[in-house]
Amino acid sequence: xxxxxxxxxxxxxxxxxxxxxxxxxxxxxxxxxxxxxxxxxxxxxxxxxxxxxxxxxxxxxxxxxxxxxxxxxxxxxxxxxxxxxxxxxxxxxxxxxxxxxxxxxxxxxxxxxxxxxxxxxxxxxxxxxxxxxxxxxxxxxxxxxxxxxxxxxxxxxxxxxxxxxxxxxxxxxxxxxxxxxxxxxxxxxxxxxxxxxxxxxxxxxxxxxxxxxxxxxxxxxxxxxxxxxxxxxxxxxxxxxxxxxxxxxxxxxxxxxx
Amino acid sequence: xxxxxxxxxxxxxxxxxxxxxxxxxxxxxxxxxxxxxxxxxxxxxxxxxxxxxxxxxxxxxxxxxxxxxxxxxxxxxxxxxxxxxxxxxxxxxxxxxxxxxxxxxxxxxxxxxxxxxxxxxxxxxxxxxxxxxxxxxxxxxxxxxxxxxxxxxxxxxxxxxxxxxxxxxxxxxxxxxxxxxxxxxxxxxxxxxxxxxxxxxxxxxxxxxx
Numbered sequence: 001x002x003x004x005x006x007x008x009x010x011x012x013x014x015x016x017x018x019x020x021x022x023x024x025x026x027x028x029x030x031x032x033x034x035x036x037x038x039x040x041x042x043x044x045x046x047x048x049x050x051x052x053x054x055x056x057x058x059x060x061x062x063x064x065x066x067x068x069x070x071x072x073x074x075x076x077x078x079x080x081x082x083x084x085x086x087x088x089x090x091x092x093x094x095x096x097x098x099x100x101x102x103x104x105x106x107x108x109x110x111x112x113x114x115x116x117x118x119x120x121x122x123x124x125x126x127x128x129x130x131x132x133x134x135x136x137x138x139x140x141x142x143x144x145x146x147x148x149x150x151x152x153x154x155x156x157x158x159x160x161x162x163x164x165x166x167x168x169x170x171x172x173x174x175x176x177x178x179x180x181x182x183x184x185x186x187x188x189x190x191x192x193x194x195x196x197x198x199x200x201x202x203x204x205x206x207x208x209x210x211x212x213x214x215x216x217x218x219x220x221x222x223x224x225x226x227x228x229x230x231x232x233x234x235x236x237x238x239x240x241x242x243x244x245x246x247x248x249x250x251x252x253x254x255x256x257x258x
Numbered sequence: 259x260x261x262x263x264x265x266x267x268x269x270x271x272x273x274x275x276x277x278x279x280x281x282x283x284x285x286x287x288x289x290x291x292x293x294x295x296x297x298x299x300x301x302x303x304x305x306x307x308x309x310x311x312x313x314x315x316x317x318x319x320x321x322x323x324x325x326x327x328x329x330x331x332x333x334x335x336x337x338x339x340x341x342x343x344x345x346x347x348x349x350x351x352x353x354x355x356x357x358x359x360x361x362x363x364x365x366x367x368x369x370x371x372x373x374x375x376x377x378x379x380x381x382x383x384x385x386x387x388x389x390x391x392x393x394x395x396x397x398x399x400x401x402x403x404x405x406x407x408x409x410x411x412x413x414x415x416x417x418x419x420x421x422x423x424x425x426x427x428x429x430x431x432x433x434x435x436x437x438x439x440x441x442x443x444x445x446x447x448x449x450x451x452x453x454x455x456x457x458x459x460x461x462x463x464x465x466x467x468x
Contacts, residue, residue: 059334060330060331060334061330063330063333063334063337064330064333064334067333074415074418075418076418079417079418079420080417081416081417081420082416082417082420142416142429144416144429145308146307146325146329147307147308147325148304148305148307148308148413148433149308150429150430222417223417247326250326251326251327251329251330252326252329253329253330253333257415257417257418258415258416258417258418
């Protein structure tokens with residue numbers, strides 16, 4: 001690889017690296033500075049004036065936001081993610097989270113009540129028994145992780161679109177925001193929320209969803225990367241405001257569609 | 259190739275007979291350097307998040323600092339790579355540039371030129387004419403670029419473009435295709451850069467055109 005060491009005119013490399021590093025969590029920032037990471041920043045920003053506030057972080061964030069729009073445009077509500085036979089299921093199915101398996105939150109199924117809010121007619125809270133009584137379907141699909149690996153799993157649950165209909169949600173709203181027991185959260189676009197394969201999953205491989213896979217409820221979307229599929233969901237809000245999410249706020253692409 | 263475009267290209271070539279690489283080739287080449295630098299550097303960091311093989315790339319030669327940073331770089335520079343690539347391919351066909359410079363590639367010539375190259379007797383007097391080995395290399399790297407972009411699209415959108423993903427043998431297989439296409443491009447770059455250093459005249463021609 002050629003190493004471009006020439007600094008573009010009008011760009012203070014120290015400032016530029018500082019700006020680029022802002023995007024990263026602390027341990028990564030140090031590595032960012034040490035590595036050759038800043039070279040690309042210099043190469044791409046030729047001609048941009050740092051003083052005017054155009055930083056590497058802003059440029060990348062803006063392009064990522066542009067990519068959200070492109071992905072929303074590419075998203076076809078009638079396009080189905082491939083489904084598989086039972087024999088294709090990955091066993092053991094990998095556990096993945098920002099905490100270790102024994103730190104997964106234990107939600108008490110007896111006292112659990114799903115909170116529903118925002119632009120909906122009926123804000124009554126749902127017990128697990130009431131949720132289990134909703135029509136359910138099984139779906140064997142591929143979970144694709146943002147890290148690159150993938151695994152095929154079997155989830156059973158209620159279509160989110162059906163649930164949104166029952167609570168009288170304003171489906172012209174832009175987003176659905178999920179809140180999780182461990183403090184995780186994320187926001188998805190309404191088009192994905194209404195996709196027929198988007199499930200409120202209560203079961204994994206025909207058994208009650210184990211703690212490690214998100215008891216009591218995981219929102220399973222085979223049209224989005226794994227981290228956009230929240231586990232241990234305790235709250236759901238229909239909103240016109242993008243409320244972000246745990247990983248999205250740290251720099252992962254917001255739409256993250258497949 | 260269309261007659262008019264070819265005429266313009268030929269006229270230009272004739273008028274500035276000393277121009278070895280037309281301006282659009284040089285600009286596209288320059289953009290490619292930036293795009294490939296960012297795509298490969300960030301791609302290595304992304305690879306490290308879930309390695310396909312028993313090795314990872316040293317952090318110092320990767321771009322982005324961590325996975326999210328690398329993904330931001332990768333999905334930004336992809337536009338540069340794709341737009342530049344499309345413009346290059348369209349102009350290459352329309353101006354007849356590909357037809358004149360890169361074709362035909364004959365097996366006989368490849369064998370003869372390869373032998374000459376290995377015995378250090380390959381002529382570089384006329385930089386505007388590619389020998390058979392060069393042609394093979396350049397056509398090969400263009401194909402590798404097309405494959406790297408198509409397999410990248412298959413990994414990025416395995417649901418929306420599921421037919422494309424299937425063409426590569428599914429999501430997991432497409433990751434391997436993406437990796438090997440990258441490896442082919444890196445292999446090309448090693449030879450390409452080494453030769454540009456050995457023959458600085460060729461490097462100058464790609465920058466100034468002469």
